[in-house]
Amino acid sequence: MYTQSFNVPDSTDGSTLKVVPPAASAHEEALQTQFDARIDADGKIEPREWMPEAYRKTLVRQISQHAHSEIVGMLPEGNWISRAPSLKRKAILIAKVQDEGGHGLYLYSAAETLGTSRDQMLDALHTGKAKYSSIFNYPTLNWADVGVIGWLVDGAAIMNQIPLCRCSYGPYARAMIRVCKEESFHQRQGYEALLVMMQGTTEQKAMVQDAVNRWWWKCLAMFGPPDADSPNSVQGMRWGIKRISNDDLRQKFVDATVPQAKVLGVTLPDPDLKWNEERQAHDYGQIDWDEFWATVNGNGPCNKERLGTRVKAWNDGAWVRDAALAHAHKQQARQMKEAA
Numbered sequence: 001m002y003t004q005s006f007n008v009p010d011s012t013d014g015s016t017l018k019v020v021p022p023a024a025s026a027h028e029e030a031l032q033t034q035f036d037a038r039i040d041a042d043g044k045i046e047p048r049e050w051m052p053e054a055y056r057k058t059l060v061r062q063i064s065q066h067a068h069s070e071i072v073g074m075l076p077e078g079n080w081i082s083r084a085p086s087l088k089r090k091a092i093l094i095a096k097v098q099d100e101g102g103h104g105l106y107l108y109s110a111a112e113t114l115g116t117s118r119d120q121m122l123d124a125l126h127t128g129k130a131k132y133s134s135i136f137n138y139p140t141l142n143w144a145d146v147g148v149i150g151w152l153v154d155g156a157a158i159m160n161q162i163p164l165c166r167c168s169y170g171p172y173a174r175a176m177i178r179v180c181k182e183e184s185f186h187q188r189q190g191y192e193a194l195l196v197m198m199q200g201t202t203e204q205k206a207m208v209q210d211a212v213n214r215w216w217w218k219c220l221a222m223f224g225p226p227d228a229d230s231p232n233s234v235q236g237m238r239w240g241i242k243r244i245s246n247d248d249l250r251q252k253f254v255d256a257t258v259p260q261a262k263v264l265g266v267t268l269p270d271p272d273l274k275w276n277e278e279r280q281a282h283d284y285g286q287i288d289w290d291e292f293w294a295t296v297n298g299n300g301p302c303n304k305e306r307l308g309t310r311v312k313a314w315n316d317g318a319w320v321r322d323a324a325l326a327h328a329h330k331q332q333a334r335q336m337k338e339a340a
């Protein structure tokens with residue numbers, strides 16, 4: 001999955017990103033200088049090392065939003081596992097949705113190395129304080145949506161996430177290397193499923209085009225607000241967390257996707273989309289940012305349903321967590337008895 005939410009403050013910590021507080025003492029100043037030098041040299045920051053508080057908070061927010069997005073992102077496609085059109089498609093979709101669950105788990109673990117607990121992160125998600133990628137607040141109406149999510153949503157996620165493999169925070173960067181390999185499979189399986197449908201009946205082709213029409217603009221919005229409206233991006237770049245700007249990533253995505261759409265035989269729903277010889281890139285039309293912000297702020301078509309499903313899953317799973325803990329305690333007690 002993916003990630004416009006990287007640029008969106010959670011409801012409660014919008015104030016944490018504004019200013020790097022000045023170092024309080026000569027000792028802290030020396031630590032800050034060391035930190036800056038490591039970042040300038042393109043080195044990695046590891047969990048037990050000193051880091052500015054604002055860097056830590058930004059990473060906790062970004063990595064936990066990313067983890068939540070992976071977990072919530074399982075829902076729109078999971079909805080189709082029981083209705084996949086063949087055993088082969090069902091097996092592929094189960095594997096893909098399971099991968100997303102795994103991505104969430106790596107990312108919660110990476111965020112935990114920054115001193116925040118999984119319970120705190122999940123509580124923020126379940127109480128609606130934490131954001132996740134708004135792309136998952138839209139419904140999956142037909143089977144072609146599953147293919148289009150793989151092709152475009154996972155495709156946009158890859159574009160966003162490849163630069164994160166070089167992120168300055170070690171655990172996040174290392175998690176992203178494996179995540180990106182799996183995202184690449186997600187993108188390919190989606191594109192391949194659509195290629196097959198586009199060789200099918202008129203109705204199947206129409207389903208693919210309809211799904212593309214509904215997802216295209218939402219995928220462009222996944223890269224976040226325009227650079228001019230993303231003041232936090234500059235600090236993210238300075239810290240080596242963000243490597244490429246929102247608009248540059250969006251442009252790369254458009255340029256990569258246009259030829260793929262041509263091979264597939266679908267039309268991208270933008271009358272302003274055309275090659276600009278001078279820029280050696282595609283021009284494209286206006287994104288509806290009002291709709292984007294309305295969805296980010298909880299008023300998309302599926303926000304309540306998605307959150308409700310996650311909270312129910314968490315509550316329904318309480319007995320499994322309790323049983324696992326009770327078993328672990330019993331084992332520990334037995335081991336201690338044997339060792340005594």
Ligand SMILES: [Fe+2]
Binds near residue numbers: 001100154182183186
């Ligand atoms: Fe994915």
Ligand SMILES: [Fe+2]
Binds near residue numbers: 001002099103179
């Ligand atoms: Fe993922």
